[in-house]
Amino acid sequence: xxxxxxxxxxxxxxxxxxxxxxxxxxxxxxxxxxxxxxxxxxxxxxxxxxxxxxxxxxxxxxxxxxxxxxxxxxxxxxxxxxxxxxxxxxxxxxxxxxxxxxxxxxxxxxxxxxxxxxxxxxxxxxxxxxxxxxxxxxxxxxxxxxxxxxxxxxxxxxxxxxxxxxxxxxxxxxxxxxxxxxxxxxxxxxxxxxxxxxxxxxxxxxxxxxxxxxxxxxxxxxxxxxxxxxxxxxxxxxxxxxxxxxxxxxxxxxxxxxxxxxxxxxxxxxxxxxxxxxxxxxxxxxxxxxxxxxxxxxxxxxxxxxxxxxxxxxxxxxxxxxxxxxxxxxxxxxxxxxxxxxxxxxxxxxxxxxxxxxxxxxxxxxxxxxxxxxxxxxxxxxxxxxxxxxxxxxxxxxxxxxxxxxxxxxxxxxxxxxxxxxxxxxxxxxxxxxxxxxxxxxxxxxxxxxxxxxxxxxxxxxxxx
Numbered sequence: 265x266x267x268x269x270x271x272x273x274x275x276x277x278x279x280x281x282x283x284x285x286x287x288x289x290x291x292x293x294x295x296x297x298x299x300x301x302x303x304x305x306x307x308x309x310x311x312x313x314x315x316x317x318x319x320x321x322x323x324x325x326x327x328x329x330x331x332x333x334x335x336x337x338x339x340x341x342x343x344x345x346x347x348x349x350x351x352x353x354x355x356x357x358x359x360x361x362x363x364x365x366x367x368x369x370x371x372x373x374x375x376x377x378x379x380x381x382x383x384x385x386x387x388x389x390x391x392x393x394x395x396x397x398x399x400x401x402x403x404x405x406x407x408x409x410x411x412x413x414x415x416x417x418x419x420x421x422x423x424x425x426x427x428x429x430x431x432x433x434x435x436x437x438x439x440x441x442x443x444x445x446x447x448x449x450x451x452x453x454x455x456x457x458x459x460x461x462x463x464x465x466x467x468x469x470x471x472x473x474x475x476x477x478x479x480x481x482x483x484x485x486x487x488x489x490x491x492x493x494x495x496x497x498x499x500x501x502x503x504x505x506x507x508x509x510x511x512x513x514x515x516x517x518x519x520x521x522x523x524x525x526x527x528x529x530x531x532x533x534x535x536x537x538x539x540x541x542x543x544x545x546x547x548x549x550x551x552x553x554x555x556x557x558x559x560x561x562x563x564x565x566x567x568x569x570x571x572x573x574x575x576x577x578x579x580x581x582x583x584x585x586x587x588x589x590x591x592x593x594x595x596x597x598x599x600x601x602x603x604x605x606x607x608x609x610x611x612x613x614x615x616x617x618x619x620x621x622x623x624x625x626x627x628x629x630x631x632x633x634x635x636x637x638x639x640x641x642x643x644x645x646x647x648x649x650x651x652x653x654x655x656x657x658x659x660x661x662x663x664x665x666x667x668x669x670x671x672x673x674x675x676x677x678x679x680x681x682x683x684x685x686x687x688x689x690x691x692x693x694x695x696x697x698x699x700x701x702x703x704x705x706x707x708x709x710x711x712x713x714x715x716x717x718x719x720x721x722x723x724x725x726x727x728x729x
Contacts, residue, residue, distance in 0.1 A: 280417040287410035291403040304346075304385060312381040313342055320370055320377050330368075341367050345378050400647055404589050408582050415579065423451040423459075433484040434462060441480055442467045446503055453542050455611040457510040458487055465503045472499045478508040493539065512543045512610035514660075514726050519697025521704040522720040525555040525670075532559025533668045533720035534567045538574060540607070546574055547724055548605040549622070551668040553642075555718050566591075566601045566643065580607055580618055584643065584651055588620070591644035600642035604666050608658075608726060615664065615726075619652040623672050624681065626688055627656060628663040633685050660728040663696070665703065670717035674707050683710070696723040 321327045330338045341364060365371045427450055435445045449461040460481060466472060474491050477499060482489040492507035499506070524531040532552040540546050550566045552559030566587060573583035584603055591599070604622030608615050617625060621642030627634040640650045658664075665688055672680045687706045693699040700723040708715070 280413055284410040284413040284417070287406045287413070291407040291410065304389070308385050309343075309346070312346075312378065312385060313339065315381045316342070316374060316377045320374050324370060326369060337367070342378065345375065346382060349379065349382055402593075404647060405586055408585050408589075412578055412582050416577065423453060425450050425452055430485060434460075434481055437480045437484040438462070438464060438477070439467075441472070441476075442470060443472065443477065443480075443499070453611070455543075455609075457512075457543065457611055458485065458489070459492075459507070459509045460485065460489065461505055461507050463503055463505045464499065466500055469501070473497060474499065474506055477506050481506075481508055509543065511729075514608070514610045514613050514658075514728055516545055516608055516610070516724050516726050517696050518547065518725075519695065519700040519723045520720065521697070521700035522718070523704065523708075523715055525716065525718050526714050528556065530557055530560055531718040531720065532556060532563055533670075533718045534560065534563040535720065535722055536567050536571050538571055540574060541577060543609065543611045545608045545610060546580065546605065547608070547664075547666070547722065548603060549666045549668065549720060549722050550604070551602040551622070551670075551718070551720075553600050559718065562599050562601045562644075566603065570603070570605075580605060580616070581651055581653065584618060584620060585649060588643040588649045589647060592647050600644040602642045602668075604638075604668075606664055606666065606724065608724070613658045613726065615656050615658050617652075617654045617656070620649060622652075623667050623669045624684070625667075626665040626685065627658070628665060628688055629659065630661060633689055635681055635685065658726050660726070661694075662726055663699065664724045664726075665699075666722040666724075667703075668718060668720045670715060670719035671704070671707055671721060673717055674711045674715065674719065694725065696725045699723045699725075 317327075317331060321330065324330075345364065364375060368374045430450065431448045434448055438445055443464050444467045446463040446465075448463075451459040451461075453459065462477070462481060464477070474495065474497050478489055478491045488511050489508040490511045492509055495507055496504045518537050520535060522531050522533055532555045533549065534552070535549045536547070538546045538548075548567060548570055550563040550570075552562035552564075552566075569587045569590070570583055573586065574580065578586070584605070587603075591601075600621065602621040602623070603619070604625065605618040606615055606625070607618070617636055619625070619636070619638035620640050622638045624638075625636040627636070634656070636654060638652045640652050643649060667684070672684070675683050684703075684707075687703055691699060691702055693702055700721040703721045703723075704719060707719070
């Protein structure tokens, strides 16, 4: 096998790999096109001189001498003007203007025409670079999507397994209950937990609840299974697919406390709490640029896009990268938003932290507090975004506390971390909502004045069943 090739047992997975390869090839083609320009070419500069020569020098009595015997000095003067404009702007410097008056009897018009030609060429360069950035953004999106497809295909192939003995037990158990099974599919995640899909219908004129069916499947599989969310709840004479999953070891509870700038009801901070595939749970907090309605719109857009991509099955880091590229490509002005995200694996208790320009996150354990910082830029600033990433093993009764910049900036510079850790450590509250309200209240009491920025505290507690 050549390096990079994979031997797939499923033709569908092999076809998905081909789609991913095509997207990667398309992305590489986009990246090989015209790059961003940092300076003018000789042809572009010659075109500027030709424009000036045609519009200014055509009827000048010194034309033949300037563009003939004195051609080198005339071009040198043009280069000096372009260099001065690049360094000083349209006003240039006094020395360049003085030299131009000594060389040209039509100096004011020569300068005006040269500036117009320069501005037109610079505008063309800006549009060329903008197109190059858009192509680069599209290439990043396609390459990210190709990688997601490959990863999904690999996970799909690795998770599928066959168990004739278990399939026979499920069919027999449901048949005794009056249910006819059409087919079964078995999946196993990286934690060794089962997910079973059973397509079946009632054999006679009767109905069963999905919970009844899942209970029979659990007994047959000898595993504690629960019905997946967002599926039909009743089985009748029509075939439906019942999805049941092995229950997780952990569960979480969340609480939030927030206040807008100047105690305004509208806050530029937004958050989400979302159940993800594979027994995971995502919590995200976004702080829009500035405050008020405009910041609220920005952070709402980010949260809604993130929720849409995660529900569709995109990996968390890829989803953030794609949102960033979309925001950078979509507008001329910079409108940034932070993303602070935690993904809880409810099977293992491992929490994954992803940060893009976000404020600090604190992990409160029984006898210690850990502090996670972010060094990356917010989304919407640059095309290639570095997302801070970390993983931690959480235990029963641990808390994750996420805050926005308004909380940290309200405390004295250089002491924010220590003071907030002291506030968190000094409370014995175990209700996440009450803990969030307590932290916000303590910070507001410390400042003793209305909030100077939007402030949000998000607390997530994790416990074992």
